[in-house]
Amino acid sequence: MQRSDRERYSYDTHDALQGRPWVHRVFGHIFRGPNAQHGEDLFFRTVAERASASHTLELGCGNGGVAERLVNETDATVLATDISTRQIKQAQARAVKGRLEFRELNAEDPISGQYDLIYGRGVLHHVNFRPVLERLASENLNKGGAMVFREPLGANIMGALYRSISKDDHTEDERPISRADLRWFKQTFNGFWFYPYGLMSLPLGAISSPLFKNPDNPLTKLGHQLDDRVLRHIDVVRPLFRAAVLVIDPS
Numbered sequence: 180m181q182r183s184d185r186e187r188y189s190y191d192t193h194d195a196l197q198g199r200p201w202v203h204r205v206f207g208h209i210f211r212g213p214n215a216q217h218g219e220d221l222f223f224r225t226v227a228e229r230a231s232a233s234h235t236l237e238l239g240c241g242n243g244g245v246a247e248r249l250v251n252e253t254d255a256t257v258l259a260t261d262i263s264t265r266q267i268k269q270a271q272a273r274a275v276k277g278r279l280e281f282r283e284l285n286a287e288d289p290i291s292g293q294y295d296l297i298y299g300r301g302v303l304h305h306v307n308f309r310p311v312l313e314r315l316a317s318e319n320l321n322k323g324g325a326m327v328f329r330e331p332l333g334a335n336i337m338g339a340l341y342r343s344i345s346k347d348d349h350t351e352d353e354r355p356i357s358r359a360d361l362r363w364f365k366q367t368f369n370g371f372w373f374y375p376y377g378l379m380s381l382p383l384g385a386i387s388s389p390l391f392k393n394p395d396n397p398l399t400k401l402g403h404q405l406d407d408r409v410l411r412h413i414d415v416v417r418p419l420f421r422a423a424v425l426v427i428d429p430s
Contacts, residue, residue, distance in 0.1 A: 239302025377421025
């Protein structure tokens with residue numbers, strides 16, 4: 180069974196991947212605190228700013244929530260794709276004729292059409308993304324177009340621990356973005372930049388989870404502030420954060 184087949188099988192048959200992993204329930208402030216929310220907001224804002232009047236492709240759309248929001252808040256036309264038959268069936272209820280189409284598709288297979296914007300949330304680490312991105316850039320991305328992704332980073336120690344203790348909540352082939360991958364992005368694509376989030380906010384979010392009901396509390400706010408300061412002053416630690424918004428935008 181090939182990697183893509185294993186991914187499809189996992190998402191079509193494994194109920195844990197459809198729900199909320201136990202780590203998210205026990206240490207939810209890591210994923211719902213102000214720093215995590217900042218990262219998610221930045222991802223959507225970065226996509227939305229480039230989506231106006233665009234023909235847009237989403238890879239790994241899941242249940243279609245991001246694509247639906249994008250269509251509601253911009254005038255983009257979106258083709259949202261996913262390898263999972265189950266996810267696409269769930270997403271079809273969000274379809275909007277002439278604006279938002281959902282289609283089952285393996286990102287590693289050739290894709291028809293030209294797009295002004297290609298984006299995905301948590302999809303690259305499920306595929307052999309280097310040849311995929313090179314093909315998309317050369318065959319599917321319009322001149323002046325952009326690609327935006329939100330991905331986990333592999334060098335974060337707590338992120339590695341999280342993946343090791345919650346293997347049932349992940350597919351066996353997941354490979355977070357490594358420091359070598361970040362160098363590859365920079366060497367391969369003009370206009371590449373990335374914004375990481377989740378460093379000190381991880382341990383402080385874990386500590387705050389059993390102490391506070393509200394994920395927006397003094398500890399998580401402190402983590403967000405510390406992460407912001409680190410980003411501003413210590414450039415070398417950027418690959419050590421939990422996740423990042425990755426942007427390829429030559430314009």
